[in-house]
Amino acid sequence: MAAGSRGLISYLYLFRSSSNISNPPYRTTVSIANQFLRAFSSDTSLANENNNNNGRTVEGKPGVMTADSKRTGVIAVKCGMTALWDKWGARVPITVLWCDENIVSQVKTPDKEGITALQIGCGHKKEKHLTKPEVGHFRAQGVPLKRKLREFPVTEDALLPLGTQISVRHFVPGQFLDVTGITKGKGFQGVMKRWNFQGMPASHGASKSHRSPGSTGQRDAPGKVFKGKKMAGRMGGKQRTVKNVWVYKIDPARNLIWVRGQVPGNEGDFVFLKDALYKKPDISTLPFPTYFSTEDEDVSSLEPLVADLGETDPFMAAD
Numbered sequence: 391m392a393a394g395s396r397g398l399i400s401y402l403y404l405f406r407s408s409s410n411i412s413n414p415p416y417r418t419t420v421s422i423a424n425q426f427l428r429a430f431s432s433d434t435s436l437a438n439e440n441n442n443n444n445g446r447t448v449e450g451k452p453g454v455m456t457a458d459s460k461r462t463g464v465i466a467v468k469c470g471m472t473a474l475w476d477k478w479g480a481r482v483p484i485t486v487l488w489c490d491e492n493i494v495s496q497v498k499t500p501d502k503e504g505i506t507a508l509q510i511g512c513g514h515k516k517e518k519h520l521t522k523p524e525v526g527h528f529r530a531q532g533v534p535l536k537r538k539l540r541e542f543p544v545t546e547d548a549l550l551p552l553g554t555q556i557s558v559r560h561f562v563p564g565q566f567l568d569v570t571g572i573t574k575g576k577g578f579q580g581v582m583k584r585w586n587f588q589g590m591p592a593s594h595g596a597s598k599s600h601r602s603p604g605s606t607g608q609r610d611a612p613g614k615v616f617k618g619k620k621m622a623g624r625m626g627g628k629q630r631t632v633k634n635v636w637v638y639k640i641d642p643a644r645n646l647i648w649v650r651g652q653v654p655g656n657e658g659d660f661v662f663l664k665d666a667l668y669k670k671p672d673i674s675t676l677p678f679p680t681y682f683s684t685e686d687e688d689v690s691s692l693e694p695l696v697a698d699l700g701e702t703d704p705f706m707a708a709d
Contacts, residue, residue: 464561470486492512511533575624584623639697
């Protein structure tokens with residue numbers, strides 16, 4: 391097996407060094423051979439070519455955000471819910487999220503992976519609780535072992551260096567977010583709970599069919615039940631995105647963020663936060679590509695930042 395692998399690698403080296411190839415299909419084959427050699431060869435020149443990103447330099451400094459710029463997202467842990475009271479005494483539910491030491495664990499560029507994205511890692515995990523490929527990935531990138539990874543597509547001007555820390559100050563109070571997570575699993579449920587069916591009549595003549603779905607198909611034509619018919623089945627446990635969740639407050643000292651809106655998942659689940667797609671925030675207020683703390687800044691002494699409520703109370707529903 392090892393001899394066969396060495397023979398294949400030597401053949402790819404020979405194929406890579408040939409200079410008589412000019413047709414586009416062969417060029418594609420050569421690029422595939424180059425990627426195979428980078429992955430399995432121990433040649434230092436190929437390793438250096440792999441790490442240099444073909445001369446692309448990613449700098450970790452503040453920049454100017456444009457209307458077409460797309461920043462990275464953040465991984466957070468759903469801590470629970472609390473409540474606030476508006477000026478009329480109404481109770482408003484607020485969800486608390488914890489951004490547990492997010493760092494950039496991999497930088498993907500068009501020269502190497504063909505896309506522009508950032509892989510973000512969150513939390514901590516012991517080596518014995520990770521698989522060998524996961525440990526090898528973290529060691530190859532030179533970053534700490536992380537519990538959760540997530541890839542966020544970004545624009546080229548929003549790339550961050552490897553190992554950059556991302557705190558809750560990546561967002562600002564008052565902006566809107568899109569929150570993605572796995573909804574609560576509710577098991578196998580009937581049509582009344584799963585699809586809000588009305589149910590059958592609960593009067594005389596209805597025997598043990600009060601919560602049944604009713605008719606599900608036709609007769610001989612077409613003689614089947616169409617795909618997608620709303621019936622009883624497993625409910626919840628799917629990835630869903632809640633749009634336009636409002637940021638009420640952030641606490642830089644504890645990496646906490648308070649949001650008003652529905653956040654999918656149970657307490658302790660991971661959720662993914664990014665700038666809202668529809669209610670876009672003001673680009674002049676956002677730190678771009680992220681917030682960079684200064685060396686003399688004492689994070690533990692920072693006060694929480696609260697959104698400006700303005701003249702109209704945002705916690706009150708519209709009439």
